[in-house]
Amino acid sequence: MSRKKVLLAGESWVSTATHIKGFDQFPTVTYHTGADELLAALKDSLFDVTFMPAHEAQRNFPQTMEALSAYDAVVLSDLGANTLLLHPDTWIHSKPTPNRLRLLRDYVGNGGGLLMFGGYYSFQGINGGARYHKTPVEDVLPVICLPVDDRVEVPEGYAPVVVGPQTHPILKGLGKDWPILLGFNEVTVKDGAEVLATVSSDYRSLPLLVTGKYGQGRTVAWTSDVGPHWLPPGFIAWNGYKTLFEQMLGWATARD
Numbered sequence: 001m002s003r004k005k006v007l008l009a010g011e012s013w014v015s016t017a018t019h020i021k022g023f024d025q026f027p028t029v030t031y032h033t034g035a036d037e038l039l040a041a042l043k044d045s046l047f048d049v050t051f052m053p054a055h056e057a058q059r060n061f062p063q064t065m066e067a068l069s070a071y072d073a074v075v076l077s078d079l080g081a082n083t084l085l086l087h088p089d090t091w092i093h094s095k096p097t098p099n100r101l102r103l104l105r106d107y108v109g110n111g112g113g114l115l116m117f118g119g120y121y122s123f124q125g126i127n128g129g130a131r132y133h134k135t136p137v138e139d140v141l142p143v144i145c146l147p148v149d150d151r152v153e154v155p156e157g158y159a160p161v162v163v164g165p166q167t168h169p170i171l172k173g174l175g176k177d178w179p180i181l182l183g184f185n186e187v188t189v190k191d192g193a194e195v196l197a198t199v200s201s202d203y204r205s206l207p208l209l210v211t212g213k214y215g216q217g218r219t220v221a222w223t224s225d226v227g228p229h230w231l232p233p234g235f236i237a238w239n240g241y242k243t244l245f246e247q248m249l250g251w252a253t254a255r256d
Contacts, residue, residue: 003048004072004253009061010079010121011035011226012053034078034119038226041242047249054121058083063098065107072253073113074104077226080121081131105136109215113252114140118223118230123185124150142193142212143221150186152203157182157232160208164196169254170211170220170247171196174240183230184208184223211251218252 011034018027035051042049050071052060061084062068084104087097108114114137120126124133124145132138133145157180164171181199189195189207197209210221225231226245235241 003046004249005070006047006049006073006075006249006253007052007062007071008035008039008049008075008077009052009057010054010075010077010083010119011051012055013078014055034225034227036227037236037241038245042246042249045242045246045249047246054079054083058086059088061100063087063100063103065103065110068103068107069110069112071112073115073249074107075115075117075249076122076137077117078119078121080125080129081135081137082129099136101136105140105214108140108217108219111216111255113218113220113249115220115222115248115252116141117226118183118185119225120151123187123221123223124148125185126151140212140214140217140219141221142190142210142219143187143207143223144190146186146188151183152186152199152206153183154199154203155182158200158203161198161200161205162196163198164194164209168196169251170209170244172247174244174247178240179235179238180232181208181224181230181235182232183225187221187223209248213256216256218254220248220252222248 013032015030084100089095090097121130124130127149133147138145159180160178162176193210193212195207195210198205199208208223212219
């Protein structure tokens with residue numbers, strides 16, 4: 001059986017620091033990736049995952065339906081809308097380029113799978129900077145993004161609450177006792193979408209895992225992270241970690 005092809009875009013960033021030692025100082029720059037644990041978990045799965053870091057996605061994320069359709073599913077994880085809207089040819093050279101948010105909408109309508117995983121630049125994101133509210137990507141997601149900063153930090157942790165049927169393909173074999181998480185993006189559920197898990201009642205039982213359909217395609221919203229800091233080591237070590245994300249991809253790439 002051939003492995004299904006998945007494009008995972010995002011989950012990278014660069015940080016700078018200034019080190020001051022008495023009179024002297026020096027800067028450093030560090031490159032980080034946030035999907036290492038997920039990629040390792042999916043390495044020997046049914047999915048052939050291509051990881052496209054955020055800085056590469058600005059230029060290299062597919063610009064045509066033909067190129068995008070090479071993938072059975074696309075995952076946007078901690079990748080703001082501006083990265084997809086502002087190709088360097090447009091941002092630097094003022095040349096028209098395809099609107100890749102519209103392209104994703106049409107891709108899902110034609111039968112592709114789209115998953116958005118939470119983070120500081122997912123859904124609406126920190127300071128509203130992810131900017132997916134009122135975009136073609138939001139049109140296909142099973143949730144509506146807030147028009148403001150949507151992050152909810154939960155330093156004490158919360159236990160996910162499984163509300164969907166245990167027979168659902170995404171939930172099968174996972175039980176109801178999941179490890180704690182430390183944050184999420186707040187969203188609202190669209191009519192017709194199915195909520196499979198929520199955050200705790202202390203945080204108004206807001207949606208954590210939601211599925212939906214658009215045209216011929218399927219979409220999934222996971223409003224917490226795939227790795228630190230919202231997703232702590234205990235969740236990664238859980239024997240359901242690989243199964244959960246693998247079954248999300250399996251459901252999103254299934255065809256009715």
